[in-house]
Amino acid sequence: MNSCEKCNLYFDKALYNELNSDEEKYFNDHLNSCDVCAKEYNELKSTLTLISENHERVEPGDIFQTNFWNNLAPKLEKRPSFIDTIITSFNEWFAANRSLTYQLAGGTALIVIGIFLGRTFFSNDLQVNPTHGELSQQQLAIQASAERYIDRSKVLLLGMMNFDPETDDIESINLEQQQNISRELLAQASELKSDLNKPSTQQLKRLINDLEVILMQIANLETEFDLAGIDLIQSGIDRKGIFLKINIQRMSRANSNINPASGNQVKNEKNSI
Amino acid sequence: MNTDLQLVEQARKGNLSSFKILVEQNKRLVYNLAFDLTKSREDAEDVSQDVFVKAFRSLDKFRGDSKFSTWLYRITVNTCLSMKRKKSYSTMQTEEDMNEVIAANEKLSVKFQQVNPERVTESNFIKKNIDKAMQKLSERERTVFVMRNFNELPFEEIVQALKLKAGTVRSLNFRAIKKLQKELSFYNQEPQAEGANE
The missing domain is CATH 1.10.10.10 (Winged helix-like DNA-binding domain superfamily/Winged helix DNA-binding domain)
Known part of the structure; x- marks a missing residue:
């Protein structure tokens, strides 16, 4: 390291008068003998002075001074829970759209009855073709590993969602470990997607695609202070309805497991897991 | 006299008067930082309210490792960043938007301008350039x-x-x-x- 480089390292401390006596002596001696460093340092110092001298703050309004607490106090009351908020919103909406609610309820009931009838009378179509037993088993193994993939991703995303960047410590989510897991899952994703090529697995494939985007964002987070990134991930999970999709996937899986016509599938899946 | 930690402990138990003391002690620090980050009086006042609401609801997370004001600074920075993102402040703010903010702030110092108009014009020009550089x-x-x-x-x-x-x-x-x-x-x-x- 030459003397100019060493002097440059002291710029930061010198600007705030934080050099110790030895460092200060070296620094001043060097500036006296080196016009380039002296010019550079003086420019930095002048910039700081210029900015500080021209820094102006608009005073807060009178209400801030006098009524700050009066405005704040009502907001400190106990926050209603998420369920309370939903119930209140629903009640308000129901009161405003009573007839529409009945129509929607009737429509939903018809759909549910339709699904029930369909499952009861046409469930034989879902039976595994015995001649394709080997292929189905392979598909089930793929599906099972996709399920494991989704489970691991879900745990990871829950950790991210429960983290409040505004008040929690960044260390509490152990970001580095989360990123390692994300990268591991990303590596698995491409392999899984290429295996999920049957029409019946397209929904699962789309879910893995969505997860891949979120996992990519987690893997690319800066290790510290990337609060904007974390916020973006959380809103992404929310916007894409990832947890809802995971739950729907799980429900449809559970549904196929309890279907007596696909009893072999359940057995095969358990074996493959 | 109660320390910050004692006041926080009392506020955690629901003692609003203790929290009020913390608010009165720190509201100006929060406003100053919020104003410097948002460059808007209205935003800074809104942020100040939000910061204390968030702080109150998260008192359990304050462990006393740092000063209470330091913890508030953290919440202030994050609240300002959230607000900017919501308003797409950092990415969408055009030169005209910036000039509007500056013009609004200039209106607030009209009295000062009347005292020394030439100096104020030059000073405003410099401030405008500093704001642009900060962006x-x-x-x-x-x-x-x-x-x-x-x-x-x-x-x-x-x-x-x-x-x-x-x-x-x-x-x-x-x-x-x-x-x-x-x-x-x-x-x-x-x-x-x-x-x-x-």
Whole structure:
């Protein structure tokens, strides 16, 4: 390291008068003998002075001074829970759209009855073709590993969602470990997607695609202070309805497991897991 | 006299008078930082309210490792960043938007302008250029710069508030100064040019 480089390292401390006596002596001696460093340092110092001298703050309004607490106090009351908020919103909406609610309820009931009838009378179509037993088993193994993939991703995303960047410590989510897991899952994703090529697995494939985007964002987070990134991930999970999709996937899986016509599938899946 | 931690403990138990003391002690610090980050009085006042609401609801998370004000700084920075993102402040703010903000702030200092109009015009021009230069910093650089140079917080406190490494805070601040120096180099060169002509 030459003397100019060493002097440059002291710029930061010198600007705030934080050099110790030895460092200060070296620094001043060097500036006296080196016009380039002296010019550079003086420019930095002048910039700081210029900015500080021209820094102006608009005073807060009178209400801030006098009524700050009066405005704040009502907001400190106990926050209603998420369920309370939903119930209140629903009640308000129901009161405003009573007839529409009945129509929607009737429509939903018809759909549910339709699904029930369909499952009861046409469930034989879902039976595994015995001649394709080997292929189905392979598909089930793929599906099972996709399920494991989704489970691991879900745990990871829950950790991210429960983290409040505004008040929690960044260390509490152990970001580095989360990123390692994300990268591991990303590596698995491409392999899984290429295996999920049957029409019946397209929904699962789309879910893995969505997860891949979120996992990519987690893997690319800066290790510290990337609060904007974390916020973006959380809103992404929310916007894409990832947890809802995971739950729907799980429900449809559970549904196929309890279907007596696909009893072999359940057995095969358990074996493959 | 109660320390911050004692007041926090009491506020945790639902004692609003204790929390009120903390609010009165810290509201101006929060406003100052919020104003420097948002450059708007209205936003800074809104942020100040939000900060204390969030702080009150998260009192359980305050462990007393740092000063209460340091914890509030952290919440303030994050609330300002959230607000900016919601308003797409950092990406969508055009030169006209910036000029509108400056014009709004200028209106508030009309009285001062009447005292010394020439000086104020020049000063406003410089301020406008400084604001434009500040907009060219990254969010992290601007935050650290504002905390260190406008709010005069020691580096150690910024480190605690932002949960960054000491070296990172110092290098962000220095990088910000270098960028600002480059953007505002006009003001450094002007006296030299005059000197050369003489």
